[in-house]
Amino acid sequence: MQQGDRVRVKESVVVFTHPEHRGQAFDMQGQEGDVATVLNDWKGRTISPTLPVIVAFGRYKAHFRAEELEAIS
Template sequence: MQAGDRVTVEASVVVFNHPEHRGKAFDLKGQTGEVANVLNDWKGRVISPTLPVIVAFGRYKAHFRADELKAAD
C-alpha cells in the first residue's frame, strides 16, 4: 500500500470527529478514499506507529491499520 492508492474501509471503524457527523458516532465501513501517506519513518528514523496508513476522504483524513483496508476496484 502506498500513497495515491484507492482503498475501501473493510472493517467497522467508528469515529466521532467526522465533519458532517461531529460529536456523533459515524462508521467508516464501506467508505472509499485515497491513501495520503504511509507512516514508517520520522526525520529519517524508522518508526512503528499503531495506525500507520492515512486515508483521505475528500478533506477529511483518518488513520488506519493496513488490515482494516482493501484495494478499491
C-alpha cells in the first residue's frame, strides 16, 4: 500500500470519532477512501506502529492495519 492508493475497508472496524456519528459506534466496513500516509519511520528511525495506514475519507482520517483494507482498481 502506498500514499494515494484508493482503498475500501473490508473488515468490520468500529470507530467512535466519525464526525457525522460522534460519540456513537459507527462501522467503517465498506467505506472507500485514499491512503494519506503509511507510517514506517519517525525522524529517520524505523518504527512498527499498531495501526500504520492512515486513510482519508474526505476531511476525516482514520488509522487502520493493512489487513483491514483492500485496494480498489
